[in-house]
Amino acid sequence: MQYSHRYIIFSEGPRKGAISEATLLITNQMFNKTLSVKNWRKDKTLYNIHGKDIANNDIISNAINYLEISNFIRRNGYLDSVAFNLPVIKCFWLDTTFDAKINFHTHDNVGDEILTIADGYTKQIYGEKYPITPKLTREGHTYTTMQPQLLERIVKLRTRIIENSHEALTEDWFFDLRTLISDSISLIEITLNQIYIMAEYNPLPMWKFDKEKLGERHGRKFNDKLGWIYAISGNQIGGEAYLKNVNNLRELRNHMMHFDPPQLVFSIEESTMWINQIIDVGWLLIKIRKAIGADLSIDLINFVLQKEAIFYPESIFAKRLPIDDIHDYASCRWPNVTT
Numbered sequence: 001m002q003y004s005h006r007y008i009i010f011s012e013g014p015r016k017g018a019i020s021e022a023t024l025l026i027t028n029q030m031f032n033k034t035l036s037v038k039n040w041r042k043d044k045t046l047y048n049i050h051g052k053d054i055a056n057n058d059i060i061s062n063a064i065n066y067l068e069i070s071n072f073i074r075r076n077g078y079l080d081s082v083a084f085n086l087p088v089i090k091c092f093w094l095d096t097t098f099d100a101k102i103n104f105h106t107h108d109n110v111g112d113e114i115l116t117i118a119d120g121y122t123k124q125i126y127g128e129k130y131p132i133t134p135k136l137t138r139e140g141h142t143y144t145t146m147q148p149q150l151l152e153r154i155v156k157l158r159t160r161i162i163e164n165s166h167e168a169l170t171e172d173w174f175f176d177l178r179t180l181i182s183d184s185i186s187l188i189e190i191t192l193n194q195i196y197i198m199a200e201y202n203p204l205p206m207w208k209f210d211k212e213k214l215g216e217r218h219g220r221k222f223n224d225k226l227g228w229i230y231a232i233s234g235n236q237i238g239g240e241a242y243l244k245n246v247n248n249l250r251e252l253r254n255h256m257m258h259f260d261p262p263q264l265v266f267s268i269e270e271s272t273m274w275i276n277q278i279i280d281v282g283w284l285l286i287k288i289r290k291a292i293g294a295d296l297s298i299d300l301i302n303f304v305l306q307k308e309a310i311f312y313p314e315s316i317f318a319k320r321l322p323i324d325d326i327h328d329y330a331s332c333r334w335p336n337v338t339t
Contacts, residue, residue: 007268008165008275011308013077015279022301023070025286026079026089029296040066051087061086078302090148090297091289093125093198094191097144105138119144127202145194150187151299154180155306158278162309168268177271178256184281185253188246191285192225193217195292199232204293207232222250229291239287245277246284255333265332270323272311279306
């Protein structure tokens with residue numbers, strides 16, 4: 001059966017206040033300051049930022065300030081480093097990846113020696129005591145981390161789901177939604193695991209690593225993992241405003257991955273709310289990075305600048321009943337579920 005109505009559309013722009021907050025975060029980071037939006041708006045001076053490009057060459061940005069960045073985002077909906085000739089904006093130990101792909105077998109065709117594609121970033125990030133040395137000897141991939149790839153993939157997949165919402169009554173659309181939710185929670189889990197491992201093998205100054213307090217990485221509740229941030233850095237995350245939505249996505253991820261209970265019911269209207277909750281994942285990750293003392297990446301800034309999704313029913317069904325706690329998705333959950 002073919003459907004033509006597009007059930008979900010984009011809002012005109014990011015969430016209210018998101019542009020100002022995202023611009024403030026990235027401007028303070030680039031200039032190594034802690035000014036307020038009010039103070040930055042008063043500063044009309046244009047500055048050049050010195051840094052490194054992706055190839056580690058020296059680079060000087062175009063003349064910029066808070067207002068230039070903010071105005072660009074308001075016009076385009078995202079921050080483009082190329083437009084300002086910006087240095088690389090990322091956290092070295094969270095975002096740097098040796099992303100290599102080869103299409104050959106690396107023996108030397110003469111003797112038995114195996115030529116190896118080795119990931120040199122791993123030891124740079126986690127130190128010489130880190131027991132893993134990734135090596136690729138034949139057709140395949142190697143990644144130091146999946147952070148940048150997942151950030152980009154989630155944004156693309158979320159966009160595709162909204163733009164293809166005329167297919168929302170197909171299984172393929174559901175499986176894309178399932179993947180979106182799973183990838184978003186994975187992004188948080190990856191971040192927390194990287195922080196734990198960094199603290200264990202190559203802690204930053206002022207960090208503490210007490211394994212008795214932190215416990216093992218594996219088989220831990222999500223709230224225990226969030227507690228690692230305070231135990232390691234001494235700083236609270238302060239992400240309570242986003243945790244309710246993130247925890248809802250975690251419950252959905254667990255249900256959609258394991259199908260326990262086996263049943264699934266959801267409305268397109270509910271899925272629109274979940275698609276918007278994905279943005280809260282980005283804001284929670286920003287809170288985690290700020291608490292741990294890690295730089296933000298331009299990919300993470302653009303993640304939270306995504307437009308919101310709006311449920312758009314057919315006009316004949318424009319009058320809606322409120323979503324309640326006994327129908328639709330609520331009807332297929334275990335009673336009093338906690339994850």
